[in-house]
Amino acid sequence: MTIELHQYAAPPGWPNLSPFCMKVETWLRLAGLDYRVAVQMVPNGPLGKLPVVKDGGEIIADSHSIIERLAARYGKDLDAGLDARQRAAARAFERLINEHLYWALLHFRWIDDGGWAQTRRVLFAALPAPLRLVVPTIARRGVRAQLKGHGLGRHPRAEILRRAAQDVQALADWLGEQPYFMGAQPTTLDASAYGFLGNLHDAPIDTPLKGIVAAHPNLVAYCARLRARCFGAAR
Ligand SMILES: N[C@@H](CCC(=O)N[C@@H](CS)C(=O)NCC(=O)O)C(=O)O
Structure with missing residues (x-):
């Protein structure tokens, strides 16, 4: 199942005006994970903010939690080499x-x-x-x-x-x-x-x-x- 990234609509030529949404999209691309974007006008996720990710039946709110969860689930710890x-x-x-x-x-x-x-x-x-x-x-x-x-x-x-x-x-x-x-x-x-x-x-x-x-x-x-x-x- 594809990861769904729920974020605000982006203006032409720019990934996203929400730095938190762009943080998650940047991470997904650095990690090489496939995803699809779903645009929300008004956040309706559990914390009332965006980004939110839906993945495998799970709804994950907050950029930090999203990255931690997806990194663990897909074995994509970009920080593995850090002391x-x-x-x-x-x-x-x-x-x-x-x-x-x-x-x-x-x-x-x-x-x-x-x-x-x-x-x-x-x-x-x-x-x-x-x-x-x-x-x-x-x-x-x-x-x-x-x-x-x-x-x-x-x-x-x-x-x-x-x-x-x-x-x-x-x-x-x-x-x-x-x-x-x-x-x-x-x-x-x-x-x-x-x-x-x-x-x-x-x-x-x-x-x-x-x-x-x-x-x-x-x-x-x-x-x-x-x-x-x-x-x-x-x-
Ligand atoms: N701690 C959250 C912050 C997310 C956040 O502040 N998102 C803003 C857009 S950049 C938002 O949705 N704000 C809507 C609001 O505050 O009502 C995260 O890391 O995802």
């Missing part, structure tokens, strides 16, 4: 990306006016006219509340940007001249790293976060490398 210290570093970077940098991305897409004008246009273009007037505002209010709950959203714009730049600097310094984050071969961390860095730098919503990645030629080259390896020229 304990490397695993510890990979875990810390994974959390930096998923649990901190993500919120900066959310702020610059949904709250900052320049990003919001684009997000509104790109994400809600398919809605019929009356809904297009109200749904974006309601969705934005929800994101603002989430950002306040996390805490990063309580800071001024300049501070959010400064902290995102610190995260990106740490990623650039760790990557150095290596092709992948943990060395010569891709590991699970690369799925997160590309899902997020790609969305910061190459996605069709342009925010000031693009500039902070663009300041690191090794990260720009990394995004191009992962895009070519996982999605080819078309996406």
